[in-house]
Amino acid sequence: MAEIRIRNLQKRFADFTAVRDSSLVLEDGKFVVLLGPSGCGKTTTLRMIAGLEFPTAGSITLDGDDVTYLRPRERDIAMVFQLFALYPHMGVRDNLEFPLRNEGVPRADIDRRVQQVASILRIEHLLGSRVGGLAGGDRQRVALGRAIVREPKAFLMDEPLGTLDAEFRELMCVELRKLHERLKTTTVFVTHDQNEAMALADHIVVMNKGEILQADDPHGIYNFPSCVFVARFIGRPPMNLLEVRGELPDGAQCVQVDGRYVDVPAVRGSAARALLGARPEHVRLLPAGEGLGGRVERVEYFGSHWIAELHTDAGVLKAVVDKATRPAEGECVGVGFDTARLVLFDADSERLVPSVTTRAHQPSMRHG
Structure with a gap:
């Protein structure tokens, strides 16, 4: 678990500014949702926290360490993408084991951690299956499992429920919240769906045009919007x-x-x-x-x-x-x-x- 701090973060692509002078403290162990319309800067902010993009200006610290210009593998984080990013030629067990084998984790520890994660996500019966034949909800569980098995300081999730149908999204919102309450790992979750944000978040960060407009708990965001944009966007x-x-x-x-x-x-x-x-x-x-x-x-x-x-x-x-x-x-x-x-x-x-x-x-x- 870790506190994440971003200070005066900016990201420019040629003449376009994707993120403008953003400062934010993401508290240790909290589930934080970055919420806003397409193009508001939420995914770019997440990618900078992950190390997939480097900021034009500003700094990022993770658990007190400056990680602003470290590569993703040098940051103790795990990321879950919208399109799952599973290895289709591997089985479920191999997908879960892969990051641990890369890190040189002993075989006994790999078996223990894979079994523990499979039990948490209720996918023990899928460990022998190929990922290509799985339903969307099961594939998402495997993607989550591959992130959880690493036991990182923070989880970063980029619209991980976006490709699921409405019924699965509701189910996975409940499962993600239960999972967070069990693991208590700092989580940053990107979505444009306010229902997901309200259901999942301890704290919501509303963004538009590269700026943070409001950061508060769901009650504050809904009842005391900081500006007209938030008032119209939420609800x-x-x-x-x-x-x-x-x-x-x-x-x-x-x-x-x-x-x-x-x-x-x-x-x-x-x-x-x-x-x-x-x-x-x-x-x-x-x-x-x-x-x-x-x-x-x-x-x-x-x-x-x-x-x-x-x-x-x-x-x-x-x-x-x-x-x-x-x-x-x-x-x-x-x-x-x-x-x-x-x-x-x-x-x-x-x-x-x-x-x-x-x-x-x-x-x-x-x-x-």
């Missing part, structure tokens, strides 16, 4: 954003939206222009004439609940509605909010305006 449907009328003064406890006053947690900052953020599950349907005036334009069924699309003079927003109270399309309704769960953003900088609730939540990762 399905994403956070509703409504324009606030007038300036937002320091200490404000209510704002005007569409000529109506909405209570908010007391802010600890100010903004010339502001946006009110509300998750769909924190939007309330009220009788017509109460709260903001709205009209139900569309209703979608999700089994356990409905998603109602509401058109108001302040903008379009979505609300989660209990499955027993389906609103009718075209119905005029009032719109209210769970005021304790609202957040505000500076409309110019698109950054979160701190409040009493955001101050109460302290980010659980160090970055910047």
Whole structure:
């Protein structure tokens, strides 16, 4: 196990900057997910930690040792790739044994470690099989096993579930989390799938355009997004954003939206222009004439609940509605909010305006 530190990390390819001045502490024994859209810099960051790419500037330390320009074999890490990277001409046992034989591990230790890993991953019955005939989920277990058997200081995983179907992905998320709780090895996992991130992570690092926008636990990422991008990227449907009328003064406890006053947690900052953020599950349907005036334009069924699309003079927003109270399309309704769960953003900088609730939540990762 090991703490990983990246300081002022940058990576440029000719005129393109893939990673910009990133600093982050990945705590010993934690499962950290790098999350963001394609091209945001998450995989490049992972490859620099692995030694597959060298940074243009900055430093990387592993367990206190500077590994910035060491080759992958000189770093005590193991990597799992999206496409498994197994040796198809070898059997399962040979794939698991291969990294240990390369390191000159004694035969007795190889047998012990392979058997232990096979038991952890429940693939003992596959040890005599060829990898070419395995299902996707089993091949992924073998790929994980080949990484685990080395007993490295850290695991690096580059979208390892990306090629699996939805059912296998859910199963492997559960298995990966159980595995981490058992091994407690520092793990860095790259994905663009927020559901994977929320299910797996102790800490999530949201990136976009080469920059780290927020590093926090899943609760903080979801409830207190650091900026408009994170608010829109996290959550399905994403956070509703409504324009606030007038300036937002320091200490404000209510704002005007569409000529109506909405209570908010007391802010600890100010903004010339502001946006009110509300998750769909924190939007309330009220009788017509109460709260903001709205009209139900569309209703979608999700089994356990409905998603109602509401058109108001302040903008379009979505609300989660209990499955027993389906609103009718075209119905005029009032719109209210769970005021304790609202957040505000500076409309110019698109950054979160701190409040009493955001101050109460302290980010659980160090970055910047």
